[in-house]
Amino acid sequence: xxxxxxxxxxxxxxxSFGQGFLHRDGQKIVDGNGKNVILRGLxxxxxxxxxGYMIQTQPFASPQYQIKQKIQDVIGEQGTKEFYAAYKAxxxxxxxxxxxxxxxxxxxxxxxxYNLYTPPIEQEKNGEITWIEEGFTMxxxxxxxxxxxxIYLILDLHATPGGQGNDAAISDFDTTKPSLxxxxxxxxxxxxxxxxxxxxxxxxxxIGGYDIINEPNWNFTGTNKNGCDENSNGPLRDLMVAxxxxxxxxxxxxxxxxxxxxxxxxxxGIFPLWDxxxxxxxxxxxxxxDKESIQKMLxxxxxxxxxxxxxESGENSNVWFKDALTLMETNNIGWAFWPMKKIENIAxxxxxxxxxxxxxxxxxxxxxxxxxxxxxxxxxxxxxADNYKMENVTVKPDVIDAMFRQVQTNDTKPYKxxxxxxxxxxxxxxxxxxxxxxxxxDFVNYRVATGxxxxxxxxxxxxxxxxxxxxxxxxxxxxYQVSFIEDGEWLQFTVExxxxxxxxxxxxxSSDAEAKLHLEIxxxxxxxxxxxxxxxxxxxxxxxxxxxxxxxxKIKVVFDKGGLNLNYLDFSESKKANSKK
Numbered sequence: 001x002x003x004x005x006x007x008x009x010x011x012x013x014x015x016s017f018g019q020g021f022l023h024r025d026g027q028k029i030v031d032g033n034g035k036n037v038i039l040r041g042l043x044x045x046x047x048x049x050x051x052g053y054m055i056q057t058q059p060f061a062s063p064q065y066q067i068k069q070k071i072q073d074v075i076g077e078q079g080t081k082e083f084y085a086a087y088k089a090x091x092x093x094x095x096x097x098x099x100x101x102x103x104x105x106x107x108x109x110x111x112x113x114y115n116l117y118t119p120p121i122e123q124e125k126n127g128e129i130t131w132i133e134e135g136f137t138m139x140x141x142x143x144x145x146x147x148x149x150x151i152y153l154i155l156d157l158h159a160t161p162g163g164q165g166n167d168a169a170i171s172d173f174d175t176t177k178p179s180l181x182x183x184x185x186x187x188x189x190x191x192x193x194x195x196x197x198x199x200x201x202x203x204x205x206x207i208g209g210y211d212i213i214n215e216p217n218w219n220f221t222g223t224n225k226n227g228c229d230e231n232s233n234g235p236l237r238d239l240m241v242a243x244x245x246x247x248x249x250x251x252x253x254x255x256x257x258x259x260x261x262x263x264x265x266x267x268x269g270i271f272p273l274w275d276x277x278x279x280x281x282x283x284x285x286x287x288x289x290d291k292e293s294i295q296k297m298l299x300x301x302x303x304x305x306x307x308x309x310x311x312e313s314g315e316n317s318n319v320w321f322k323d324a325l326t327l328m329e330t331n332n333i334g335w336a337f338w339p340m341k342k343i344e345n346i347a348x349x350x351x352x353x354x355x356x357x358x359x360x361x362x363x364x365x366x367x368x369x370x371x372x373x374x375x376x377x378x379x380x381x382x383x384x385a386d387n388y389k390m391e392n393v394t395v396k397p398d399v400i401d402a403m404f405r406q407v408q409t410n411d412t413k414p415y416k417x418x419x420x421x422x423x424x425x426x427x428x429x430x431x432x433x434x435x436x437x438x439x440x441x442d443f444v445n446y447r448v449a450t451g452x453x454x455x456x457x458x459x460x461x462x463x464x465x466x467x468x469x470x471x472x473x474x475x476x477x478x479x480y481q482v483s484f485i486e487d488g489e490w491l492q493f494t495v496e497x498x499x500x501x502x503x504x505x506x507x508x509x510s511s512d513a514e515a516k517l518h519l520e521i522x523x524x525x526x527x528x529x530x531x532x533x534x535x536x537x538x539x540x541x542x543x544x545x546x547x548x549x550x551x552x553x554k555i556k557v558v559f560d561k562g563g564l565n566l567n568y569l570d571f572s573e574s575k576k577a578n579s580k581k
Contacts, residue, residue, distance in 0.1 A: 020205040021253045022152060024277050029255070029307045029334060032205065039152065039334030040404075041107035041209065042100060042349065043312055046339055047091040048138070049113045049159045051169045054342040056354070060366050064113070064159070070365045074377035083378070086385035088138065091341065094145045095390040100340075101149035103349065104404040107208055108151060109311065110142060111158030113172065118193055121161065121185045122177070129192045136200065136234035148345070152208030154257070154336070161332045162186035165217035166225045167263070181218050181235055190239070195246040202251035209255035211281060211311060212243050215263040219484055227261035232269035236261055244275050257281050257309065264311065273304055280304075281311035288325035291331075298331065310335040315347055317456055318402035318464045319434050320444045325407045337403065341388060346464045349400055350393040354465040358384055367483045372519060396465045401431045410439045412554075414494040420503065420548060421573060425478040426557075426566040427462055427469050429491040440466030440532075458484045467491065470565070474538045476508065477567045482501040485515075485562035492556045493569075500550040505543040510535050511564035519546055522554040529560055538567065544574060 008308045019030035028036050046054045052062035061067045072080045100108065114477040116135030124130060139155070146153045162180040163173025173179060180186045194212060213236075217226035220235050229235070242257050249569045260267040264283040282297045291298070301308045310328055314321070314337040321337070328335045343358075345351040357380040364372055372380075386392060397415070405413070412432035418424050430437040442456045445468025459469040462480045472481035482491065505519070505527075513534050530543045548555075548571075557569065 018529055022208045023253075023255055023257075024279060024307055026305055027301050027307055028332065029279060034330070037106075037334070038329060038332065039107040039154075039309065039336065039356055040156070041109055041152075041336035042105050043109040043111055043156070043336050043338040043537040044340050045111055047111070047339055048116055048135070049111050049172060053169070054339060056343055056358075056362055057365065058169070060166070063174065064172040071381065073363070074361065074372055075374050075381065079378045079381075083381045083385060086382060087388060090385055090388040090539075092142060093390060094141075094148075096340070097145040097151065098544055099390060099395075100349075101151055103400050107152055107154060107334070107336065108142070108146060109154045109156050109211065110139065111156050111214065112139075113159040113160050114157065114190070114193055115159070115169055117196070118161075118189060118363055120177075121183065121189060127185065131196065139197075139201075143201070143204060147204075147206040150206075152206055154208045154211055154311075155201075156211040156214050157190070158193070158214040160186070160213060161189040161193075164167055164213055165215060165227075165263075165457055166219075167215070167217050170215055170217075179218070180239075181220070184214040187239055187242075191243050191246045194243045195250060198247040198251035198254065202253055205253075207254055209257045210247060210278065211245075211257040211259070213259060214241060215259060215283065215312075216261050217263050218261065222419055224262075226263065230261050230266055230268055233261050233266065234269060237270050238340040240270075241274050242573070243541075244278075247545055248275070253278075255279055257311065259283075259311065267300065268290050271300075271304060273306060279307040279309050281309050283312040284310055284324065285313060285315060286445055286453065288446065289320065289327045291327070294327065294331070294333075308333055312336060312338050316445045317347070317443055317466060318398055318406070319466065321399070321402045322433055323444075323466075325403060327476075329407060331539065341393060343384075344461075346396065346460060346462065347399070349403075350390075351396060352384075352479070353387050355380065355383055355387070396464065398431055398465060402433070402464070405431075410436050412492060412494065418493055418495040419523050420495050420497045420553075422497065423476070423568050423570040424493055425480070425568050426482040427467075427478065427480040428492065428493070429467065430494050430554075432492075434466055437492050438465060438467050439488070441486050441489065442466055448579065472565075472567055474508065474510075474567050482566045485559050485564055485566065487559065487562045489562060490558040492554045495553050495554055495555055497548045497550050499573075501548065502544075502574045503546045503548055504574050505546055506570040506572070507532065507541045507569070508538060508567040509541065509545060509564045510538045510567075513563050515562060515564040516560040517564075518558050518560060519543070520556040520558055521548065523549075532564060546571075 031037050050064040050067050052058035057067055061070050159172040160180045162183050163171040164180045165171050177577045199445045219225050222229035228317040240258050255277050287293050297308045341350050341352050343352045345353050412430040415428045415431050434443045445456045446454045462469045468484035469480050470483045494570050511534055515532040516529055527546050532541050
């Protein structure tokens with residue numbers, strides 16, 4: 001009898017997980033073969049659910065419904081439909097997923113807006129629940145692209161019927177209408193949606209799991225409006241249990257992922273767990289990357305014998321990324337960072353270019369004044385939608401490097417190939433972390449006790465390191481300069497030297513006061529220290545007698561006295577040197 005029971009259990013296991021479904025195995029997430037899987041993922045924020053801070057409308061329109069109202073005001077209802085059709089078509093394509101796979105991601109988290117799958121309750125008749133094909137088609141296409149790249153897709157209900165939190169931007173919560181928690185009809189619709197999704201994708205092994213509610217933040221009995229002081233979280237637990245039950249009626253294959261209150265992290269009252277194939281998600285932003293910062297989740301993992309997953313994190317510096325992901329992987333915790341596409345973004349894998357005309361719209365929406373013509377507004381918005389195409393975004397190699405390579409090593413690598421003789425842009429210092437590729441005084445973003453944030457990057461452009469970079473209009477630049485340089489900071493450049501020789505270095509800089517720098521070569525050789533006088537505008541100073549061997553060299557530019565702006569260094573053989581002004 002014992003052998004028969006074991007055989008039945010084995011057959012059930014094979015039936016459930018034989019196609020490679022991710023599932024819980026004690027405290028681990030494993031694939032269909034029982035192999036431990038560390039999810040390395042990215043959240044596709046902004047595609048199905050817009051948030052104002054991603055498109056620079058946050059000061060006056062943060063939830064998506066307000067953003068749509070602003071857009072409709074300038075281009076009308078039909079123009080708005082055309083804009084959103086283009087925005088969604090361009091936002092995520094097969095080329096995006098191909099790129100993410102090539103960069104090293106093995107999973108994606110899809111933040112879904114319910115209204116792409118089913119109408120709001122006020123549009124339904126007699127309490128019935130109807131469906132919209134658009135969201136399902138978008139999801140079908142995405143999971144197909146993921147399967148072609150062997151990437152898991154985790155479905156995340158980011159904006160629930162009615163909205164699940166007082167932080168309205170996250171869930172598109174309209175305070176003039178009943179929230180998820182204030183409407184039984186909204187909750188029934190949410191349960192039905194998850195059952196519909198589970199029925200559709202129950203046999204697809206590339207669906208990695210169901211993240212059933214994103215960042216609930218609601219006060220049921222406590223005083224904190226975002227649920228951070230809740231002790232029972234009864235309505236949240238009841239709803240998640242009901243959703244799981246509905247899912248299990250049609251799908252026993254996929255892992256159910258839950259989140260606590262207070263933006264995912266307050267699990268008071270949520271236990272005990274109610275299903276054998278579950279994982280706990282938590283979110284992590286702007287805090288220190290030490291074990292203490294995740295100890296409560298580690299304790300839950302041990303106490304309840306359940307996997308934990310960092311379902312959302314990001315919006316910080318490369319050093320913070322490296323440290324956070326090192327902490328996760330050292331503790332066998334998978335992760336999904338946030339987001340993929342944002343306008344003028346340095347803290348993500350890509351950045352969407354903002355055109356000047358978009359600033360005109362932003363100013364009108366914020367301050368009023370003369371209303372842009374519909375023709376101008378539509379042309380501007382359609383161009384912005386076009387800029388969301390993968391071929392039009394700016395890929396951020398420093399961020400990708402920090403999230404993958406730098407987690408494994410402190411070794412540096414060239415940002416691009418530099419040859420000497422030749423010009424080297426100051427902003428193209430090596431890829432690597434603070435203390436190895438560069439040294440900067442401020443390099444991470446922490447939320448301090450006052451609720452404000454540390455200032456870690458004064459430039460907020462081009463690269464996501466501690467190095468402060470600004471746009472540069474000086475001739476011969478790559479469009480950017482290193483600025484706000486402090487005493488003792490340095491930059492490292494890996495260069496290929498074609499010929500052993502003494503070189504002179506033309507240093508292109510500007511400074512309001514006297515500055516000083518010297519070069520250090522990897523073999524211990526130091527140049528003279530050059531004094532850079534204060535300037536009115538840009539000036540070139542010459543550092544002579546820098547001896548380099550015909551090999552790969554690592555050169556540090558050490559700022560003995562800061563305060564300058566640095567454009568570039570131009571290395572030439574000494575005999576060809578000419579003084580410049």
